[in-house]
Amino acid sequence: MDGNELIIDALGRVQRILHRSLEGLSATDVNRQPVPHANSMAWLAWHLTRIQDDHVADIGGVPQVWLSGDWPARFNRKAEPKETGHADTLEQVAALQVDSPALLLAYHDAVYAQSKAVLAKLSPQDLELELNEPQYTPLPTVGVRLVSVVSDNTQHAGQVAYLRGYFQGLGGFGA
């Protein structure tokens, strides 16, 4: 099994967790912060998807899904490639509000579809290629960058799942 297959598998699991966690929730729950300094499900799902979109598009040499439609307007965020939520202030976290979890899932599904297409083309040798980022020693490889995406995305998906339990009470997954 090549490395790219494991990444497609890992990001597919992230997509399923998001669907399972967000479907059927009200906008109120999705936008809610359990305490004022903590991230909402909406912010977490948006941010993890932005990270996947940005990093994978960069590796694939394709435009970000974010910039190829009206996603920024629908999320009320900037139409800029580095608008990922990284280093957001508490005010910016609180301001990320969606009308429905469907928007989060639609953006995520569009990004994962692009990710799968990009990742399917990567050979084991491609994963060893170094990225032109001299600010890092040693230079990161394509594989290392994808490791970051999987680690970041899976952590945040786990947080979204935990918050579903937090708001919906025990047995939020019905099992």
Place this chain on the structure above:
Amino acid sequence: MNAAQLYVETIKRADETLLKALEGLTVEELRAQPAGPGSNPIGWLIWHLTRSRDNITAHFAEQPSVWEQGGWAPKFGFAGEPPRFTPEDVHTFDPVSYETLMGYYRAVAERTEAVVSALSEGDLDRMIPPQIAGRPAMKLGSRLGVILNDNIQHIGQVAYLRGLLRGHGWF
């Protein structure tokens, strides 16, 4: 880079996050339920994610788990096989001490890394029978995907809970 190498890199990254999230936490904080009654404490999450990593590895490597081999049950106060914790009793899980909890975790992290690092391309494509009856068989490589997904979600939860306990800006 094959799936085994990718697994090792990814789990290392996640384990670094876990250690950072735990820095300076007291045993009381490992037992706390900052998300309210019924929610999983940090100590239980770490024990549970470690047990998953241990059991999945033992299953595909066809060897006893670290839990069995190292005699960890009595160290955690269990007379035999631990119970299946529910939201009602998850608060009764005792991590004992940072050293005990993380001793088990370190032993499993080391064993799993050694086992996975020794896997060949052929091993990764080998079909592994399900651990739970009725589930589909899977390539060994996909079992590594199961560990990553389970463990990293829980590590993300630990990180979030630290934020709830200690406030914003720790990361």
